[in-house]
Amino acid sequence: MKKKLRNIILISFSIVLSFCLFYFGTDGFQAYTAESARIYRLMEEKPFFPNVTLEDSKERVYEFTEFEGKYAVLTFIYTSCTDVCPQLEMNLAEVYKQIPSELLGEEIMFLSISFDPDRDDPKTLEKYQHFFSSDGETWRMARINNEEQLSSLLDEFGVIVLPDGEGGFTHNSAFYFVGRDGELLDVMDYKKTDEAAVKIMDTLQNDMEG
């Protein structure tokens, strides 16, 4: 009898232990991939956008503080990408279209940042812009020339970029929603454009009313 009791206790204990392992290992059954875990952590940390120097498609050079006081929606891309990036930008264009034009540039900026500064010079970026009817003003495309700044930004925002050895990169994709002071507000699924647009509008409206 004593043996039986001990077995039951052992089994219960092992079940509880297994449960804990999975509970903590998946942030409370939330994050099953490193990508979702990354987003989860980002939301916990709410990092600030580091001050980097951008060079955009109109060859203007400025720091990120230029956008201070405005919301920003960011994506990370490289123009020679053939699979995810075009899709990512296409979806971003859809979000862009859903934002009322009087807010664009005033309250909110769209910004696509290239992590391939060697190839994505302003000319290339300008060409790339046309595919998505980005105006270069309220939706800008820019590169970061300083390698150190670039890697610190990618690091801070948890963007992992792996060269695939054939001139391309494999990287994770999402919409990054940055607040007025440069703090990261949300990382949104780039496949759910409507959801993203609603979220952005809600935040804007709340902010403007309050």
Next chain:
Amino acid sequence: MVQTAAWVTSLVFMSLILIVFAVVAWKSREKSDYEPIKTKWNKARKVYATTLVTILLVACIYTLRELPYDLPIYGESQDPTLVDVEAVQFGWIMSETEFKVGEPIEFDVTSTDVTHGFGIYDEDMTIIAQTQAMPEYTNTVYITFTKPGTYKILCMEYCGLAHHYMVSEITVTE
């Protein structure tokens, strides 16, 4: 009509089996030795089995001659009309809904969310063709309408609570 043929065939064979069972049940009240019955009916089984296998084989091969999957042979300068069909919860998005009698049509059926069923019903609400509408796959239904009228598209695969409202219409004119 296929339905009638299927119904009649089934009914004939089902009745036949019913009769055999009824006769055996009726005769079960008699009592005789098992050995002679065994010899007799084991012999009969050979004939019966051969007949049955032959019937099944012939029927199987016969019905496999023309399959709905195969692209029909179109006459010269008779290009089929390609129609894109997209099933969504809960409706049909079709690139074209008006057709002519005798016009060969290919419905390229797919789905954006869950699995649906694309069933074409004629004016008497008899189904004349169908295929599954699946996400990531495209199934093609080949059809040439022979009668004018209003045809209905019904969803044939359970797809959610409004499954039975997923109905659309197409018109076929002379």
Next chain:
Amino acid sequence: MKRSFIIGSLIFLILIIPPIRIYMESMMIIHMLVQLPLLIVVGWCIGEYIENKYPKLFELINGNGVSGIIIFVAITMFWMLPRTLDEALTFPIYEIFKFISLPLAGFLLKDSWRKIKAFGRIFIYLNYLSMFGLMGWLYLDSPIQICNNYLLEQQKTLGWGFIFITALMVLYVLQSVFTDQSEEE
């Protein structure tokens, strides 16, 4: 019996050497299908030694083998989550946990495998069979890159690796249920 302890420790030490460790982890399929299983083997070998040296210990912590097998399943499943493999490369704490938890799993498996008898073994085996098949499917079919540290290509290779293992497991089942087992009992 001391030999198995030495073999186990030796494998462990080899696995822990940084260049070897980094090389193994640079390829997803080797990481998951070679390094992780070897760590379990380490535990198994050491378990064999300890089982002989301190037979009472297992009696105390793993009475009928069920609790041990539950922990084993939990740990191996944990390391099959797409996330954990990734995190092991990014966070040292995960890496350390990997080198502790997996030998522990093997250690428990050694003792439990003996105790859970044919019935339990078949059940666990069939569960892993379907789990591996599913993992193969997941890695092959996923249109998105599941892991951040590995390329899509690597993910596919791993998927095929899992399918291959599943196929072998199926073959093993077939041969064991359709060949005569009566003499062995």
Next chain:
Amino acid sequence: MSTAIGSKNVKSDNKLVTASLILGGVVIAAMMIFGILMLFAQGGVINVSDAAFYQFLTIHGTGMIGAAALAAAGVMWYFLGKYVELSKKVFIWFLALVLVGVVLVVIGVFSFEYASAWTFLYPLPAISANAWGVTGALLYLFGMLILGTGFLLLYIDTGRAIIKNYGSLGKGLGWDVLSGKKRVEDAPPKAVVASTMVTIVNVTALIAGAAVLIMNIINVINPSFTFDPMLAKNLTYAFGHIFANAIIYMAVIVVYELLPKYAKRPWAVTKLFLVAWTMSTVFTLLIYTHHMLMDFSMPKWMLIMGQALSYANGIPVLVVTAYGALMVVHKSGIKWDMASGLAFMSMLGWTIGAIPAIVDATIVVNHVMHNTKWVPGHFHMYMGLGAVVMLFSFMYYLAKIDSNVQETKLDKFAFWCYTIAMMAISIQFLVSGALSTPRRWAIHYPGWMTPAVFGAIAGVFLVIATTIFIIHFLRYVKNRGTLGSDLHEEKAA
């Protein structure tokens, strides 16, 4: 039967088997009520909301398959246990897990409005157009997973026991007899052959089912993990078709055991019999593809194979099992009572149910019959008049050998009431199918309503008959152990 194990602990074994039969029988009767409600709703007699209708649909399908499989597994366990040593502990675990699974499924469906039909076709559990949430889907899917785990445990045990006693599953199917290594007289008994077949096909089915269930669970939890829907569909039907099909192969053991006993004639295992069961094993594993005849993107050879093998699958029952049963009964002076009558009737149900199945497995017919009510027509005949009747036959048999509860006129009435009602329901479905009525529709157009109303009324009689069957069985359970018929002695010997 030299291999028979003495009737050790028959009593407590019987308790477990009756538990599975009571649970199965009661659930089957309850599910019939949902069936009637659905038919009345389709016939326009009563008003059922769309959400409720599809919840009924989901629970009716899941419940019927689950309950029938549960009871049939009990029957198989009862008879197989006479020849090999089965673990009682495993059977208790099996019952417990099935119960837990059922509770989860019921909560998922009724409290969380989950309604994906019992086929839970990917990606429907995750994409419900907001009809149900993640919780409902997870409860249902986990419930099914636990239920499946229970069954898997049971079949591992039967497989283990068969291998232990006969050497291998191949020998359990009598392959060594077929290859001439062993005499026909030494072939494994019919119950063992059937159990081996079911063990093989159902372990396969359950592994496929576990994979597709977990895949659905992953998709529900995290919709960004997507899978190939065609592969998912294949696995779903490999699981669903085989598992549902295996019910009759478990239950038919009753017929094998009862008819020769009642007719006082031997029904020996022959080579033909063994060939037939090996054929059934292979066909049952492969013919699930006849559910996918309307998936034009499938490889064509698989679909043609689906038709050809579905045709071939009729041969074992038509030539061997049913024919053998008829030979045993023919001019035997058999003593008809409820058990033998139901056993005989079930063979009729199985055979006539096979006909519309074969017809529907014809690709050109399937083109206009797939997902019409023709399909439920065939399987209501095959399951309702075949498999389930075998279970009732076993209930009466158990009552007869293990108690002094007598059969009354009422039982006889129930027999005919059940037969005619079930016949009517099946025919009603077939007629609807021939009229192109789509299946799984919450409403019907006026032209389709009449058969549904007819079926619903027949359903009321069906429930009455089933209730009488179950009451008889419950009376037995109360009076268990009181010595009854002379058949009892035969069994103990």
